[in-house]
Amino acid sequence: xxxxxxxxxxxxxxxxxDFAEGIIKPRAIxxxxxAKFPIDIFKEMGELGLLGxxxxxxxxxxxxxxxxxxxxxxxxxxxCGSTGLSYAAAVSLGASxxxxxxxxxxxxxxxxxLAEGKALGSFGLTEPNAGSDARGTKTxxxxxxxxxxxxxxxxxxxxxxxxxxxxxxxxTGKGDSGKDIIxxxxxxxxxxxxxxxxxxxxxxxxxxxxxxxxxDNVRVPKANLLGDxxxxxxxxxxxxxxxxISIAALGVGLAQxxxxxxxxxxxxxxxxxxxxSNFQAIQFKLADxxxxxxxxxxxxxxxxxxxxxxxPFTKEAAYAKLFATETAFRAANEAIQIHGGYGYMREFxxxxxxxxxxxxxxxxxxxxxxxxxxxxxxxx
Amino acid sequence: MDIYVLLKKTFDTEEKIVVSNGRxxxxxxxxxxNPYDEYAIEEAINQxxxxxxxxxxxxxxxxxxxxxxRTALAMGADKAVLIDTEDDLEDGDQYSTxxxxxxxxxxxxxxxxxxxxxxxxxASGQVGPRLADRLGISYVTTITALTIEEETAKxxxxxxxxxxxxEVPLPVLVTCQQGxxxxxxxxxxxxxxxxxxxxxxxxxxDLDLDEDDVEAKTKTVxxxxxxxxxxxxxxxxxxxxxxxxxxxxxxxxxxVL
Numbered sequence: 001x002x003x004x005x006x007x008x009x010x011x012x013x014x015x016x017x018d019f020a021e022g023i024i025k026p027r028a029i030x031x032x033x034x035a036k037f038p039i040d041i042f043k044e045m046g047e048l049g050l051l052g053x054x055x056x057x058x059x060x061x062x063x064x065x066x067x068x069x070x071x072x073x074x075x076x077x078x079x080c081g082s083t084g085l086s087y088a089a090a091v092s093l094g095a096s097x098x099x100x101x102x103x104x105x106x107x108x109x110x111x112x113x114l115a116e117g118k119a120l121g122s123f124g125l126t127e128p129n130a131g132s133d134a135r136g137t138k139t140x141x142x143x144x145x146x147x148x149x150x151x152x153x154x155x156x157x158x159x160x161x162x163x164x165x166x167x168x169x170x171x172t173g174k175g176d177s178g179k180d181i182i183x184x185x186x187x188x189x190x191x192x193x194x195x196x197x198x199x200x201x202x203x204x205x206x207x208x209x210x211x212x213x214x215x216d217n218v219r220v221p222k223a224n225l226l227g228d229x230x231x232x233x234x235x236x237x238x239x240x241x242x243x244x245i246s247i248a249a250l251g252v253g254l255a256q257x258x259x260x261x262x263x264x265x266x267x268x269x270x271x272x273x274x275x276x277s278n279f280q281a282i283q284f285k286l287a288d289x290x291x292x293x294x295x296x297x298x299x300x301x302x303x304x305x306x307x308x309x310x311x312p313f314t315k316e317a318a319y320a321k322l323f324a325t326e327t328a329f330r331a332a333n334e335a336i337q338i339h340g341g342y343g344y345m346r347e348f349x350x351x352x353x354x355x356x357x358x359x360x361x362x363x364x365x366x367x368x369x370x371x372x373x374x375x376x377x378x379x380x
Numbered sequence: 381m382d383i384y385v386l387l388k389k390t391f392d393t394e395e396k397i398v399v400s401n402g403r404x405x406x407x408x409x410x411x412x413x414n415p416y417d418e419y420a421i422e423e424a425i426n427q428x429x430x431x432x433x434x435x436x437x438x439x440x441x442x443x444x445x446x447x448x449x450r451t452a453l454a455m456g457a458d459k460a461v462l463i464d465t466e467d468d469l470e471d472g473d474q475y476s477t478x479x480x481x482x483x484x485x486x487x488x489x490x491x492x493x494x495x496x497x498x499x500x501x502x503a504s505g506q507v508g509p510r511l512a513d514r515l516g517i518s519y520v521t522t523i524t525a526l527t528i529e530e531e532t533a534k535x536x537x538x539x540x541x542x543x544x545x546x547e548v549p550l551p552v553l554v555t556c557q558q559g560x561x562x563x564x565x566x567x568x569x570x571x572x573x574x575x576x577x578x579x580x581x582x583x584x585x586d587l588d589l590d591e592d593d594v595e596a597k598t599k600t601v602x603x604x605x606x607x608x609x610x611x612x613x614x615x616x617x618x619x620x621x622x623x624x625x626x627x628x629x630x631x632x633x634x635x636v637l
Contacts, residue, residue: 011451011571014412019565049568062568 005067012053012068016075019048025079031207032082032352038207039162041083042090046117051090055099059107060115066242066304070249074297077253078260081356082207084253085363088246089158089208090114093364094121097167097184097239101227110165110186119164124154124187124213125236132369134169134236137182139215141170143222148172148185150218158363160211161198163189168215169232183232186224193218204355241314242307243364244321248300251324251360255296258328258335258353259289265339265348282338289331296324315377322370325360332357381433381528382488383424385457386481386495386507389441389448390414393500402603413448416496418563419556423526424494425456426561431528433491434458438484440477442466446579453574454566460579465594468584473596478510480594483587485515492533493553497522505555512553520546522557 005013024041031038045051053069055061069091077084095114098106098121113119130136139152150170160166165188172183189196198211227235263286266277276282299320306313332353336343343350361367391397392410399405413421424435436459437452439445449460463480465472472480485493495508505521512519524543525536528550537544538557566574584594615622631637 007447007450008571008575010447011454011566011574012568014451015454015566015568015571047567048565049570053568057569057572063572064568 013071016072020075020079028080035206037209051117052115055115060112065308070304073246073249074253077250078257082205084250085205086208090120092243092246093123120159122160122163122166124157124166124168126156139170141172147219150215154213160196161209183229184226205359241317244317245303247364248320248324251328252297254328254353254357255293255331258331262335262338285334292327296327318370318373328357381431381491383435384490384493385420385424385437387417387439388414388499390501414499419560420494421452422561422563450574453577454570463582473598474506475597476594477507481511482514491550495555497555497557508555517551518548519553521555523554524559
């Protein structure tokens, strides 16, 4: 056993922390308030190689590992949930599937610009009637000569308004057993028939772009099919397993930020003639928060380590996502409580952490779905 | 150009300083590159990119200093040298460091040596000038701009907020002031490549020095924290009365007049 981060991981942590505190943090309140996607920050993150951490150099990546990537998401999440979410989605959902399942040509054409941070990618899975139940997918892709013609509607798609490519899941036929076959197809966003609108007025992660995608007779070459045409469902389950590690890391970041703010405030705030950090009612909250943050981080690191070592990690990624995101919500809630009336004000930031944390319990598999995943892994 | 950077690791600025038994506790403390040294690294990289050559980052420290050296390599330096004094030097001072560096530079021919203006821990600002003196080369402290043309360095030197223009022949040692440049963040590919760059580890033995040669010339008598800052006071009333009150407070209470 070795709980120490490697020198590279420590350096990445320091660098991302410095970058997050220097560049993102001063704008976090504004990003939330204006609900404006900070595209310029993503450009800088791309130049630093942050968008390519878990991909090899030959595909424009930085040759890092999943642990380094999780560390980076946590550090960004500590200062800005919106930026953290868009970052995690760009890497885990927009780029990773091409790395996992793409052909060499697809990787050179579509993964490289994403890993180099020159473009953003999206993942279009959710539909108005297909959320937790992805088998309810209605979007279709019909073969027509050497092309697919795609029709359908996707909703809540992170980063889509700023994406160069969207990986769209669609029904491509029926298997031998009569079950629908779901495939994943890479759709460049400049393709005719694609309409992307971003009209959502969200509770949290307001600066992260969320869009609706309408596909109206969108024609893409068959060569854009990603991976095995019959295994689209399995592929996106694997993709989501990986994505859960990053959402969990984002939860750890928000939870740690909540703890930091609450602890600092509790030491400064005086009531009844003493700092409120002297009172057990406050101490117990802080102790619970600190413990849960550490446990959540350990689970994230373990899930990431399993993935890096090519071991099964489905269950552990679900543990991490479930526990870290619920920890984030609890920690943000307690941070507000410790701040009292001030905590309810935007300026003190902890109310934003709560709004941001709520999304993490929903996106990339709700807490309930995580429990289902775990139960299935237990053999239920 | 053969460019060298003198680097020191210092306490992270976020660390709380704790003094016990007359010493600063550094167990478990986080260390960073001395912020002024970051200007030196950035400038070295820029000068190399413009004029060619190689940037070597040197530190006198301990095993743990490798992290800061690797960070400098990740920013873009080419080579690093760690002179590990942990086993040989109990309490070094600026004399010790300058002496060790002098020995290190004995067989080298640097064109340019860059250091931070001061280290944020002890803030002596001594090592750079002392080293230049020992090496018999020119030095300019607190620089805010550097242009090298042929064999001449054209330098802006910060003098308490004003600028002095200095021209000096190479080789020269400069110490870097805030405003010189904006240090880059090490990029991810930079970090990954840093582990493959050469990092040489030396002890003072390797420089033909004995413990006695580098023994500190100064002695630390006492280490203490500054007194806690007390709350300020805002004077009220008519302006004339306020002035009178202020003067009497400065005289009788603060005793600065």
